[in-house]
Amino acid sequence: MDNHGYLEDLENCRLCPWECGVNRLEGERGICRVGIPEVAYTGLTQVLKTYAVTLLGCSFKCIYCNAYRISQYPDSGWMYRGYVKPNLMVKEAFNSLQTNFAREIGVKKLSFTGGEPSIHTPYLEEVVAQIREQLPDLEVGLATNGFCTLETMKRLIELSSYINFEIKALDSELHYAITGAPSKPVLENAKLLAYENPEKIRVFRTVVIPGINDLEIPKIARFIKDIDPEIPYRLVGFRPHYMLYYHHAPSRDFMHKMVKQCREQGLENVDYSGYYPGGQLILNKSHKNGLKNAYHILNRAGCYKHPRNCGYCSENDYCPAIVLEPWTNLSGD
Ligand code: SF4
Numbered sequence: 001m002d003n004h005g006y007l008e009d010l011e012n013c014r015l016c017p018w019e020c021g022v023n024r025l026e027g028e029r030g031i032c033r034v035g036i037p038e039v040a041y042t043g044l045t046q047v048l049k050t051y052a053v054t055l056l057g058c059s060f061k062c063i064y065c066n067a068y069r070i071s072q073y074p075d076s077g078w079m080y081r082g083y084v085k086p087n088l089m090v091k092e093a094f095n096s097l098q099t100n101f102a103r104e105i106g107v108k109k110l111s112f113t114g115g116e117p118s119i120h121t122p123y124l125e126e127v128v129a130q131i132r133e134q135l136p137d138l139e140v141g142l143a144t145n146g147f148c149t150l151e152t153m154k155r156l157i158e159l160s161s162y163i164n165f166e167i168k169a170l171d172s173e174l175h176y177a178i179t180g181a182p183s184k185p186v187l188e189n190a191k192l193l194a195y196e197n198p199e200k201i202r203v204f205r206t207v208v209i210p211g212i213n214d215l216e217i218p219k220i221a222r223f224i225k226d227i228d229p230e231i232p233y234r235l236v237g238f239r240p241h242y243m244l245y246y247h248h249a250p251s252r253d254f255m256h257k258m259v260k261q262c263r264e265q266g267l268e269n270v271d272y273s274g275y276y277p278g279g280q281l282i283l284n285k286s287h288k289n290g291l292k293n294a295y296h297i298l299n300r301a302g303c304y305k306h307p308r309n310c311g312y313c314s315e316n317d318y319c320p321a322i323v324l325e326p327w328t329n330l331s332g333d
């Protein structure tokens, strides 16, 4: 293994608001449960036009996570590539970006995703610094849940050319239920990004989960509009997975309705991607209580904490709600 001087922050890790203070380089585990930055996989993607580096681990435990094997690593029980020295990562990224295939599909960027890349900020900084020695104008993208300290957020803004920033709910109670964490730090970071470096916003985005956070969507749109009505907001149709394996996904009509409601808030640039092919989704009265529905699902998955707060949960090391086989999390809906 190489000299880990650049990972000094991880000896007393306070990169996100959980501020665990653990030494991740010596095997101590914080709320995110990961140690040294590890990579799930890398690859050129035609759709995103980027060389994507997917990192393991996350500061959240989202009930709908469609990458739970990566985000809940190592507790998910899957093995991935592991630690890749920054100079090797740079070499691989550089070589991939120079291939004819990359040129043919128009890939010119590097991006970090996960899991949650912000919990590995020093690694991102090192890779970006090294690759920009060879490719000074390389665009670097980041997809984040926005849950990091303001200090970490400033570092991420500094290293990134553009950021996809997810806001899962405004209401803190609902945000806790969906993610295990508070919304306040996310909203503060959203404001920091939007007020200080609006040119770096690719989009704000929200995964739309009918019956859980759909009533929040117009409120999030309002929050963004109050900063700047021209900020792009993208709604992503939830796909059934993880604790919500048997939960209904939004129809196209439902997504259209959500977009319309956001525009009615005065937000100009709203669009959506992804919906469940099929008929119209009709929500009945019981679907109006997203918080109650989220707790129903959490209970079924094994989280008996109410209110949920993964940062202060005695079960974090052996969380009973890490659903290894989502299809066994049978619906009681
Ligand atoms: S949860 Fe946050 S503060 Fe705690 S170890 Fe992980 S990145 Fe560091």
Ligand code: SF4
Pocket (backbone or CB within 6 Å): 061, 180, 302, 303, 304, 305, 308, 309, 310, 313, 314, 315, 316, 319, 320, 321
């Ligand atoms: S049991 Fe604890 S760690 Fe697991 S989801 Fe519930 S609150 Fe979070």
